[in-house]
Amino acid sequence: MKEKLEQIREAARTQLAEAQADLEAIRIRYLGKKGELTGVLRGMGQLSAEERPKIGQLANEVREYIENAIAEKAEAQRKDALENKLKNERLDVTMPGKAPEIGKRHPLAQIQKEMEDIFVGMGFGIVEGPEVEYDYYNFQALNIPENHPARDTQDTFYITDNILLRSQTSPVQVRTMEKQKPPIRIISPGRVYRSDAVDATHSPLFHQLEGLVVDKGITMGDLKGTLETFAKTMFGDQTQIRFRPHHFPFTEPSAEVDVSCFVCGGKGCKLCKGEGWIEILGAGMVHPNVLRGCGIDPEEYSGFAFGMGIERVTMIKYGIDDMRYLYENDIRFLNEF
Ligand code: PHE
Numbered sequence: 001m002k003e004k005l006e007q008i009r010e011a012a013r014t015q016l017a018e019a020q021a022d023l024e025a026i027r028i029r030y031l032g033k034k035g036e037l038t039g040v041l042r043g044m045g046q047l048s049a050e051e052r053p054k055i056g057q058l059a060n061e062v063r064e065y066i067e068n069a070i071a072e073k074a075e076a077q078r079k080d081a082l083e084n085k086l087k088n089e090r091l092d093v094t095m096p097g098k099a100p101e102i103g104k105r106h107p108l109a110q111i112q113k114e115m116e117d118i119f120v121g122m123g124f125g126i127v128e129g130p131e132v133e134y135d136y137y138n139f140q141a142l143n144i145p146e147n148h149p150a151r152d153t154q155d156t157f158y159i160t161d162n163i164l165l166r167s168q169t170s171p172v173q174v175r176t177m178e179k180q181k182p183p184i185r186i187i188s189p190g191r192v193y194r195s196d197a198v199d200a201t202h203s204p205l206f207h208q209l210e211g212l213v214v215d216k217g218i219t220m221g222d223l224k225g226t227l228e229t230f231a232k233t234m235f236g237d238q239t240q241i242r243f244r245p246h247h248f249p250f251t252e253p254s255a256e257v258d259v260s261c262f263v264c265g266g267k268g269c270k271l272c273k274g275e276g277w278i279e280i281l282g283a284g285m286v287h288p289n290v291l292r293g294c295g296i297d298p299e300e301y302s303g304f305a306f307g308m309g310i311e312r313v314t315m316i317k318y319g320i321d322d323m324r325y326l327y328e329n330d331i332r333f334l335n336e337f
Contacts, residue, residue: 001040001047001055008036009062016069023070023077030066037063107337108207108326111314112189115209118233119187122226124211127186129172131193135162137171142250143289150249155195157204165193169210170250173286173305176212177294182301183215189310200322207310214286214296214303220253223283223304227257231280234313235262242277251284251305263319271319278316281308 012030015021030037041059044052105113116126129137144150154167172188189209196202213222224243231239240260248254258279261272268274283306288298311323318337320326325333 001043001051002058004040005037005055005058005062008040009065012066012069016073019080021073021077023074026066027070031063037066104337106326106334107318107320108310108314110337111317112207112209112310114234115230115310115313116187116189118230119211121233122229124185124187127172127176127188128190129166129169129175129188131166131191132159133164133166133171135164137174138164138166138168141174141290141293142170143287144249148249156193157195167194168192169208169307170305172210173212173250174290174294177214177291177296182296182303183213184303185213185215187211198324200324203311203323203327206323208307209310211306212286212303213305214291214301216301218285218302218304220285220304223285223306226304227281227283227306231259235259235317238262238265240266243283246282246284248282248284250287250290251282252287254282254284257281257283257306259316271316280312280316281306283307 008030012026015026016023029035032038037059044055044059047055120126138156139148139151140146156167157165159165169188169190169192172186172190176184176186176188187209188211189207191205192208193205194202196204198204211226213226224241228241231241238260239262242258242260243255244258246254246256256279258277260266261269261276261278263269263271264276266276268276272278283304286303286305291298291301291303311326314320314326315323
């Protein structure tokens with residue numbers, strides 16, 4: 001029996017020496033109810049009274065030995081596992097981080113926002129109108145009857161005979177005056193369409209910002225003051241504006257408005273093509289026919305309107321010489337702004 005106990009101790013020692021030893025299986029094998037050591041203890045009854053305490057003591061030693069060895073091994077395995085985990089999950093905090101890429105507004109959207117802020121600062125509200133528009137709002141209500149030559153310069157895309165993609169933001173003037181009685185003071189930015197071939201200064205889709213003010217006693221002086229404030233805020237305090245007579249069917253009188261070149265200050269340079277002035281918009285006093293068509297009495301009220309190209313202002317302000325850059329979405333170009 002003594003040998004048997006020594007054997008058990010030895011066998012347990014060998015098994016526990018293995019790195020991956022299954023501790024629970026070992027415990028059951030030796031110390032479990034049907035385990036080998038338990039088996040030996042059961043046979044103790046057959047021993048002589050003299051031998052029994054000696055074997056009993058040895059058996060206890062062997063049990064203690066196995067129990068301790070299992071506990072030590074468990075601790076060793078736990079440490080190993082932890083070390084492995086730490087090794088595998090190690091993080092090199094000295095590695096350079098990944099900078100999150102933050103998007104930003106497209107240059108056209110930046111300029112549009114800047115324009116909006118300037119007019120909102122002067123008390124204008126912002127309204128929107130549909131891009132798919134009736135011929136009535138885009139032309140007829142703006143004093144451009146069928147077959148009027150002004151339609152040629154604004155040839156657009158037709159959905160049906162009387163539904164089209166708006167060629168200007170001016171229809172929003174009419175929609176606003178139909179809904180709202182004076183005083184009116186609004187701007188309306190948005191997309192417009194014309195059936196133009198793409199080149200450095202043309203695109204079938206571009207953006208305009210319309211302005212409209214209607215009230216009692218509105219004069220061309222108000223128009224000039226408003227546009228001058230806009231020009232100085234947008235292009236710098238030195239900026240002058242200049243009105244040139246022009247014709248739009250829906251304003252009378254009408255003008256094209258230039259700003260003094262903010263690069264050369266009027267001497268003439270590449271940006272202004274030697275002119276000293278840069279055209280930025282069309283404007284005028286709202287035509288009595290347009291007011292009347294919207295149910296506003298031109299004897300009582302007057303107003304001014306203007307419309308400018310957002311691409312145009314963006315290109316001037318940033319010195320962009322080809323409009324196509326604005327639509328290609330080349331990230332190298334966009335990152336410049
Ligand atoms: N809608 C005109 C255009 O696209 C510009 C304009 C707007 C002119 C308002 C006068 C008044 O050319």
